[in-house]
Amino acid sequence: MQTAIIYNTFYYVAKFRIPLIKALIEDGHSVVVLAPRDDFITDIQSVGAEVVVLPDMSSARSIVLNLFPTLFLLWFSLRRKKVEVAFSYTIFPNLVTPWIAKSLKIRCYPNIAGLGSFIVRRPNLGTKILTAAYTLSAKISSGVFFQNSDDRADLGMLNCSRAVLLPGSGVDTSRFSPSSNRLDDYDYGLINIVFVGRLLRQKGIIDFIQLSEQVFQADALPESVKSRVRFTVVGERIDTEHEVNEKLDAAISSKLITYGGIVPPSEMESVYRAARFFVLPTTYGEGIPRTILEASSMGVPCLAYEWRGVRDAIDDHKSGWLTDPGNVSGLAERLIDALLLSLSEYRCMAEYARGLMIRRFSEDIVIEQYKAAVRNI
Numbered sequence: 001m002q003t004a005i006i007y008n009t010f011y012y013v014a015k016f017r018i019p020l021i022k023a024l025i026e027d028g029h030s031v032v033v034l035a036p037r038d039d040f041i042t043d044i045q046s047v048g049a050e051v052v053v054l055p056d057m058s059s060a061r062s063i064v065l066n067l068f069p070t071l072f073l074l075w076f077s078l079r080r081k082k083v084e085v086a087f088s089y090t091i092f093p094n095l096v097t098p099w100i101a102k103s104l105k106i107r108c109y110p111n112i113a114g115l116g117s118f119i120v121r122r123p124n125l126g127t128k129i130l131t132a133a134y135t136l137s138a139k140i141s142s143g144v145f146f147q148n149s150d151d152r153a154d155l156g157m158l159n160c161s162r163a164v165l166l167p168g169s170g171v172d173t174s175r176f177s178p179s180s181n182r183l184d185d186y187d188y189g190l191i192n193i194v195f196v197g198r199l200l201r202q203k204g205i206i207d208f209i210q211l212s213e214q215v216f217q218a219d220a221l222p223e224s225v226k227s228r229v230r231f232t233v234v235g236e237r238i239d240t241e242h243e244v245n246e247k248l249d250a251a252i253s254s255k256l257i258t259y260g261g262i263v264p265p266s267e268m269e270s271v272y273r274a275a276r277f278f279v280l281p282t283t284y285g286e287g288i289p290r291t292i293l294e295a296s297s298m299g300v301p302c303l304a305y306e307w308r309g310v311r312d313a314i315d316d317h318k319s320g321w322l323t324d325p326g327n328v329s330g331l332a333e334r335l336i337d338a339l340l341l342s343l344s345e346y347r348c349m350a351e352y353a354r355g356l357m358i359r360r361f362s363e364d365i366v367i368e369q370y371k372a373a374v375r376n377i
Contacts, residue, residue, distance in 0.1 A: 001028075003374060004083040005049075006074070006097050007035040008057040008090040014043040015265050016169045016290070017089075021049050023367045029374060032081050034074065052077045063092055075100045085374050087111060095133055098141040107142040109373050112151050113169065113287040131155070138163075143373060147287025150308035164373075168288030168313065170363035171297045178299035178354060179273050186343045189228065193335070194275040194300075196234045196268075196291045197282070199244050204281030204305070205233065207328050209247055211279065212256045214332040221336050229339065234260040234271055272298040277338055279303045280310070283325050288313050288361075296320070297357040299350035303335055313361065319353035 003024055007013050013033055021031050025048050032050040036057050044051055054073055055066035078086065078100060086108045088097035094110040101108035135155045138144045143162040146152040152163050197203040212231040215221065237245055251257040263271055272278065278295035281304060288309040292302050296313065302320035304310045314320040321338065323330035
């Protein structure tokens with residue numbers, strides 16, 4: 001069976017969907033990936049998928065300028081390739097692919113990996129129109145994959161039988177597995193508190209910097225522990241985030257933060273392996289943060305805000321800690337408690353986090369849902 005994956009960048013296909021592509025090909029299906037050109041086309045081709053290069057979708061302006069060529073190329077490619085099942089991702093492909101698929105009598109399954117901050121955090125006429133368009137596209141689809149129940153409710157599909165709730169993008173629990181000697185120096189070694197993500201305000205980087213300030217100033221934390229704590233940031237700087245970059249530079253200069261730059265996805269295990277705790281105070285409109293799944297799978301307890309998607313991936317006080325969005329002081333209190341855990345208490349939490357990922361968030365669970373869609377179960 002010919003299947004298609006439609007994205008706004010080959011990079012995200014390479015980062016998140018290679019295991020799915022491999023699984024579909026191993027089952028005897030052909031796969032074609034449609035996305036705008038970038039450096040990751042060869043990654044897709046190397047696993048046996050065809051590619052079709054779409055016009056640029058990097059901004060609202062480019063989408064508008066390329067609207068009709070994109071729509072025609074999508075329609076023409078799906079028809080010429082005789083695609084029978086299409087999986088779309090990200091807002092623009094999710095909006096248009098169901099209509100094109102319907103015209104070609106192709107089964108289509110949009111993946112709602114978060115509604116985006118534009119919809120989640122800016123309620124106005126524009127977001128209402130966009131949400132309505134999203135809802136219409138979702139409702140004419142053969143089925144819709146969601147990553148959290150909040151998004152499913154926002155699109156009015158909470159009780160819809162075609163709306164399937166996935167455990168995020170899943171995590172490769174074999175690859176992201178705990179190291180046997182990770183805690184050998186638990187009582188005397190470095191305590192690394194790690195943030196991973198694009199350095200956007202809504203991803204929580206400013207809150208993470210404020211968290212480091214509060215922890216280092218906390219009277220409740222003994223100096224013997226405080227002297228071993230290091231806060232590490234890994235991720236891509238965004239040129240337009242001027243306030244974030246200024247605060248990060250100041251925090252680096254004052255030794256509050258260590259900046260690790262951009263780490264390739266293939267090397268992320270080393271980041272989590274060096275972490276005692278993972279912190280992501282995000283209020284971004286995403287499905288389930290992949291970084292929380294990866295860290296937890298490696299037995300690293302996570303601290304975060306009680307936010308859509310995040311609450312699905314962390315069992316409060318079992319695999320990590322949750323606190324109210326924007327409450328940096330509450331996050332600091334929980335981190336201080338975490339830093340005072342004994343080794344046996346920490347091991348229990350780390351093992352629970354790892355077990356939770358195996359039981360509920362394994363990549364295999366996600367892939368099986370896609371296979372069922374292809375088989376039309």
